[in-house]
Amino acid sequence: MTAIATNIPKSATPPLERAYARLGVLLIAPTILVFSLVIVYPLLAAIYLSVFSIYTPTLQGGFVGADNYIELLTGKAFWNSLKVTLIWTVGTLTLQIVAGVGLALLLHQNIWFRSLARSLVLFPYFLSTVVAVLVWKWLFNDLYGALNQGLMQLGIIDMPLDWLGSMPNAMIGVILVGAWKFFPFVVIAVLARLQTIPENLYEAARIDGAGPIARFFDVTLPQLRSVLTVIILLRAIWDFKEFDLLYLLTGGGPVTSTQTLSLLVYQEAFGLNQMGQAAAYSVGMMLVMLVFMVLYIRQTKEKNA
Amino acid sequence: MANVTFRNVHKAFGTYVALENLDLDIRDGEFVALLGPSGCGKSTTLRMLAGLDFPTRGEILIGDRVVNDLAPGKRDIAMVFQSYALYPHMTVGENIGYPLKKRGIKGRAREEAVQKAAALLQLEPLLDRKPKQLSGGQQQRVALGRALVREPQVFLLDEPLSNLDAKLRSYMRAELIELHRRLGKTMVYVTHDQLEAMTMASRIAVMHAGLVQQFDTPDAIYNRPANRFVAGFIGTPPMNQIEGAVDGGDFVVAGHRIPIDRTAFVDSLRDGPAVLGVRPEAITIATGEGLPATVRLAENTGHETIVTLELPDHSRIAARVEAARRLDVGHNVALRFDPAAIHLFEATENGARLNRDETPASVIPMRSK
Known part of the structure; x- marks a missing residue:
């Protein structure tokens, strides 16, 4: 037995294993191909475009080198949009997490309308953004919106507020609608995790003398930590590049007060017809997002380890 | 004094009657096993004593105190769960110290108590580890450590050995007997394993269908079974x-x-x-x-x-x-x-x-x- 085994060189892969390896490559090839077409090519194209000055309708233009990037670094547009994007992301994400965790905790209790409430809470997430925005635009409307009407009847304001046409109301408005639209994702993820926390841990904590608040901080929250990290990272990435909700609600206005980076890229490419400059902005945006991505990959790796 | 008394305790979950007219007198310092097949009401009995479930009627006393309306943390009891229920994000030391922390015991006093419990269970080298880095037997000892660190009047053990392999189980049985002898505290031990009950308990309450069939010494249970159920439950075969x-x-x-x-x-x-x-x-x-x-x-x-x-x-x-x-x-x-x-x-x-x-x-x- 040992004599036969030592005759085979150590580096040689057994034939069967080689065949499996070939089959493996064959099986993942279609995915790699599609991935290259829809992700790698556009990415490289964007980087390529960003060193040209291109007029969008004709896609004609000349090489400008780093000019577009110099404009990005020295001009106000990119930095203003980055600031707006960060305010929007942090604001809406904070609200989503707070409301999401709170509601998940509530729905985890044994309340009689639990199953109905669990389905209803998903409603904003299922609703098409266009429909949701239309409804909210009506609610926000300064002439006949229900929001102003309600606030006036409660005596909080004397005059109707211009919700989407002035600052900081417009930013508050988009943050609120964003939170309303996306918090169900947080509810679902947190609720799923809550259900896996062993009841015994709470019982042990009760016997150890922990009250409800101590049980939340000593049992629930540590158990939610990993899922919350992933949710925060994912939602941060998604909120950071959110387009349709903001575009439909304010279009980036008033002026550029709610113009996030996604809206800036769009405006540059199709409003000002500067595809090259837009590509440079989008590369800049991608670099910022790379930070989130690295954090996310690190987090998932940590979990698998 | 930490004798435990169940006075005519009745427990129903909806229409399902889990326990009927339970009367038990557990003496101070006694090691009592609640033994029976699953669904016999033994765990419900223990959980009611812990304050995790509430009797439909009847009284539960620890010492001279009726504890029916007392929160689990105020009953001066400690419990070891079948799953150990260790806090996964805390180290062994933090797990053991947690009951003291929740009782406002700080600094050196807490540290010394944790050290003492760890020494008793040979856990000192593991104090900085997390539960998931421990073997089943070690986790079990941490759970015991968390139970005995604040020196409760009564220890409640819910099938604490059933997740261990046979060899470790017989080792831990001996450890528990030794621990009971040293601490001299009342222990109530739930098990479906007659070997555990027979070898460890000073008295066994054999339960079936929500009723205590016999409450007696292991010797009497074996040699003078009260009825056909006890006769058919104890002994292999x-x-x-x-x-x-x-x-x-x-x-x-x-x-x-x-x-x-x-x-x-x-x-x-x-x-x-x-x-x-x-x-x-x-x-x-x-x-x-x-x-x-x-x-x-x-x-x-x-x-x-x-x-x-x-x-x-x-x-x-x-x-x-x-x-x-x-x-x-x-x-x-x-x-x-x-x-x-x-x-x-x-x-x-x-x-x-x-x-x-x-x-x-x-x-x-x-x-x-």
Whole structure:
């Protein structure tokens, strides 16, 4: 037995294993191909475009080198949009997490309308953004919106507020609608995790003398930590590049007060017809997002380890 | 004083009755096992004592204090769970120290208590580890450490050894006996494993269908089972139960007569249907005189052989013989029962035992109302 085994060189892969390896490559090839077409090519194209000055309708233009990037670094547009994007992301994400965790905790209790409430809470997430925005635009409307009407009847304001046409109301408005639209994702993820926390841990904590608040901080929250990290990272990435909700609600206005980076890229490419400059902005945006991505990959790796 | 008393405790979940009229007096410092098959109400009993479930009616006392309305943390008890229920994000030291932390014990006092508990359970080198870095046996010891760190009046243990492998289990059994001896605290131990109950407990409450069937010493439970359930639950294999009838000085099974001593049984024993109980080790397998039987199976475990025998009425019983004894399957044999080891039970489903014992009061010493 040992004599036969030592005759085979150590580096040689057994034939069967080689065949499996070939089959493996064959099986993942279609995915790699599609991935290259829809992700790698556009990415490289964007980087390529960003060193040209291109007029969008004709896609004609000349090489400008780093000019577009110099404009990005020295001009106000990119930095203003980055600031707006960060305010929007942090604001809406904070609200989503707070409301999401709170509601998940509530729905985890044994309340009689639990199953109905669990389905209803998903409603904003299922609703098409266009429909949701239309409804909210009506609610926000300064002439006949229900929001102003309600606030006036409660005596909080004397005059109707211009919700989407002035600052900081417009930013508050988009943050609120964003939170309303996306918090169900947080509810679902947190609720799923809550259900896996062993009841015994709470019982042990009760016997150890922990009250409800101590049980939340000593049992629930540590158990939610990993899922919350992933949710925060994912939602941060998604909120950071959110387009349709903001575009439909304010279009980036008033002026550029709610113009996030996604809206800036769009405006540059199709409003000002500067595809090259837009590509440079989008590369800049991608670099910022790379930070989130690295954090996310690190987090998932940590979990698998 | 930390005796534990259940006074007429009743527990129902909706229409399902988990416990009926439970009366238990557990003495201070006693090690009591609640033993029974799953669904018998033993865990419910323990959880009510812990304050995790609430009795539908009746009173639970720890010492002289009625604890029905007391939160679990205020009952001066500690509990070890089957799953250990260690806080996964805390180190071993933090886990053990947690009950003290929640009671406002800080700094050195807490550290010293944790060290003391860790020393008792040989956990010192593991204090900085997280639970998931520990083996099952180590996690078990951490759970014990968390229970004993604040020196509670009563320890509650819910099948603490059932997640361990056989070898570790017998080791931990010895450890627990030793721990109980050293601490001298009241312990209530829930298990479905009769070996654990028999070896560790000073008294065992055998439970079935929400009722305590017998509450007595392991010796009494084994030798004087109160009824057919206890007889059939304790022992591996359990006591044989042969259906037949009492007729004068004999017990008749399928036309064959087994002589019995009527004076060994209660006066109320009448001729008619009854169940004869005999332990596998009280059966002699011979030829000639005796109850005829056929050998159906012989299982040699190394130090003994368990023989399955078929009686003339086709019921089967088990006998225990020495390992060297060779018995061929299909052979006809004659069985003789040790007269002193014969039990008689009422012929009902869970018939009471009809033997007259020297100490009859030890059987179901439940509180008189």
